[in-house]
Amino acid sequence: MTDRTGAAQRVLGGDLYTRIKQCKLLVVGAGGIGCELLKNVALAGFQDIHVIDLDTIELTNLNRQFLFQQQHVGQSKAKVARESVLRFNPSLSITAHHANIFEDKFSLGFFEQFDLVMNALDNLKARNHVNRMCLAANKPLIESGSAGYLGQVTVISKGKTECYECQPKPPPKQYPACTIRNTPSTIVHCIVWAKFLFSHLYGEADHENDVAPNPDDPELSADAKDSNTAMDEKQDGEEKRMNTRQWAESNDYDPQKLLEKLFVRDVIVLLSLASLWKKRAKPRVLDLSQINTAQDTHAKQEDVLPDQKLWTVQDCVDRFLHSAGELKKRFQACAPGDYLTWDKDDDVAMDFVCAAANLRAYVFGIPLKSRFDIKSMAGNIIPAIATTNAVVAGLILTEAMKVLRGDIDSCKAVYLSRTAMGAGRRVVNPVPISAPNPKCYVCGERAQVTVRLDPSRVTVETLAEQLLKKDLSLVAPVVVLASGAEMIAAPEDEEEEHILKTKVYPRTLASFGIRDGTACSVMDDMQANFKLSLVFRQADEHDPDTPYEIVADTSTAANNDGNGVGDGDEGDEAERGASSAAAEKRKHSPSPPPPTTTTTTTTQDVGDGTTTTTSDALADKTPAKKSKA
Amino acid sequence: MSEDKNVVPSQREQRYDRQLRLWGDHGQRDLEAAHVCVINATTLGTETIKNLVLPGIGKFTIVDPEFVTTEDLGTNFFFEERHIGQPRANAATELLLELNSSVEGNAKVDTMANVLAKDPDFFRQFSVVVACDTPLYALLPLATLLWAEQIPLLVARAYGMIGYLRLVTPEHTVIESHIAAFDDLRLTRPFPELLAHARSTILDDLSLDKHSHVPYPILVLRGIDAWRETHADLPRTRAEKKEFAGMLASWRRTKDDGSGVADEENFAEAMAKCNTIFRSAPNVPSEIQALLDDPKCSNPDKSAFWQLCNALKAFVSVHNDLPLSGAVPDMHADSRSYVALQQLYRSKAAADQAFIKDALASRLPNALVARFCKNAAGLVVVRTPSLETELTGHCGKLSDAAAMSVGDETRAFEFYIALRACDRFHEKHNRYPGTGAHAHEEDAGELSSMCADVLRNAGVDGVTIGDDCVKEMCRYGAAQLHSVAAFVGGMTSQEIVKLVTQQYVPANHTIIYNGVQGDSRTLNF
């Protein structure tokens, strides 16, 4: 046995080796774990591999993502990974997708072509999505993540194991908008503010999420009149009406003016809201002439990288002006409609947030932090090293072998410990994988409905009034999308009902991102324990008379012999037509947009993907379109 | 601001950003100063080196007499078709160096035994030596030399579905173990300056705003003063701690409008900390006391660690306490009083460091002394048995390991003995069981009786090695599976990073990985 595959065939046995060879494999993510994984699967004998990754290669990847080298910085991870593996073994079939997993082309049909899917992702949203797609396609999924010396691997198999979403994840941390805009008390509040400032100034235009002093602070309600007059006095009429973005635009994004507005004039406005400072220390205005240049930052900082040195207030001012000047140039060079996206690894963008957060901290008497520390918090940076990823990728292969042997029962959820010091301590800690959570709205067997329709033609009204209320007997349906957003909310009062019926009902399902394979959770505001998962399949054609067909309905299958209830009788069809007409009539009524009162942060990219939600996540909104800052 | 202030990270900082957050710049410098020798560029060998080149190890040297074969191409990512027939050491060095231009790599195309015979000094240049896929018996001469030099030896193997890793070192010392410790603010035994500062704070004289921003350590210290007026001892029992917290609670102000107790977070913080503050623990943890009682502490060798321990011993004999770390955790406070508190702790920590520095027999870098003082509560010394002890004569602890392994589903102990028997087989036949033209069954019989020999020689009674384990080992025929080698390579390189940075605690036992189950055990003997 002297050919390439001799060792693998010998150790694995011919039968398993053949299954590996015939397995069509999808690897989602070509980052830290992904690189190791692609090497491992190529050397294990997998022949037909697809890899998806949206990212391009960055310098900070090179300490672990060994398929990439210095000269590849800026190129597609998926494509360079493919080339690097092919260089090693040119006979493999590797398909690289430099694309977002949420794109339409990765439909249920796409997932169905694979025998096995491996996740090497770095964010919760994509993990949830692949989890749902694999459940819908009924394909086994191996999920993994690492953080520093810690790591984990688990297997998800529909109906046999719990899915990625069976155990609810802790909700991402939220900060009240008023804390962020008016009364920060920790450096984290200042960093959140600085990141919002970046997005507000240079990101996608969004006039709702301002960063300026917020006169609607509930603490002010008692003397609202009083404070509003105070605000009027401190701001001329024009400035008051404009949000910070508009103000910046009208001042040509001048860095010096921006500095003065944010850290002098806005602070004066805040000081005028007197009731905020009854129990709090007052902020101080940044007085550029008063900054003590010899300000002691710390006793001598020996043994510290430049990035770990604490900036003086003067440093912060200088860095703010410099980075705001750079960002102005970049922003003004953007094509119309294009904008900047904050990136922790972009030095200018990072400098801006570090300087702005520290200046705000100075204003509010909060201790300053180094750029290194602020970067950790602002970018949710999780340490990532080659060694852990190598171990994790090795474990993924072990679980993959079990799956391909058809022995899902022996699969384990494996956790890495930091140290094996001490008798009985283990490097790896496998634990049995829990059974599916019957109440899981994503995979709960007894609560899933699959419906076939054309999302670009079917309206929310049809879904809510016909499918959910009539066919599935819901009283007050609530429909939550994979993103966590509510497509249909249970109205609390007449006004909300009006908004739902006039603003939401006329929209198509496609306008909410629903497409082949999308799963969303359905709850009933009136039936506390009711929960089901609704999976959409693309219909080949749209028949206005039968806009949807229920394909499989495990909750009511017994009553319908598996045919579903969507086949309907004539009476149903007539009613459907009527409600569509009613929807048309209501289409053009105006209504105000719902108010936003909280600043929400979501979980976002971390190291090589911990599988836990980071508690201090400080992410921005995910923009639909991206142009590197 | 001029660019020379250098506040923007360098290329090196960016490249290593994600790991600097784990082991710091000084850890990175240790890594960059290290020279690792890897014996055999097997898949396990190259995977191990890959994981060291990426984070930026200083130098590696491969010692390997073999030439690249077609079968190597099937398991080793660092060979290409064009390398067939070339020395493995050269081919692997070439491709591994592509991963990081700041790393230096050398190849020595020779056997370890030859190199050792011709030039014993060769191995003295390394920080760590890793022997990959080498039978244990063949390692004895090298292991003896490295033991005498106090150079750590890692023995790593990927044998079919079985992985093996063993650290051999008389002693490895760790200053930064990263073992989570309490933030010890010394509130039950405050230093004079801290106590004076606390006593200068008259709570009743403060405005509500100031009152609700007094850092909790001050509140606790004022509380202890008040407590002592009526109690001889500090609160120790649950009930006493509760009583103490209740006293603090009663100190909270009422709201300005008189509508109840003000929501003073600093008081809540102080009350929540009562349990840990008044826990009864010795000033010097028992693990650290054991280090101070070690003979090497009184008669330190030239190593910085023992010299520092010697100075620490002097410190403890004077202060009956460890040096203060100087760290003050985040707490609810206004920045002025927080900074004042921080400065007190910092200057006390600096004074403690100065004591240690003066007590040192020879000069050591300030940064090192500072790190030592900061981490004094987590110092660790790792010692392993020598390879000689393991391989020759009776090893009493092996019987214990056998007894502890009863019912172990990974069968780590059996695979360990079977691996030792494979080595014995190799020593006798110059090939591993199941290789060559021989039928597995034929070798299995002999391997089985060799397992019994290994157990008998080690003085382990009443244990037999399952036939299925023996047959599995024969079936593997010493072949290497990439995924198992990748796993063991990851683990091995992780331990090397721990060794050369002297951070985190390396495994001090034999690790056996079962690649079928994806599970591992540490054997302690």
Ligand SMILES: [Zn+2]
């Ligand atoms: Zn589930």
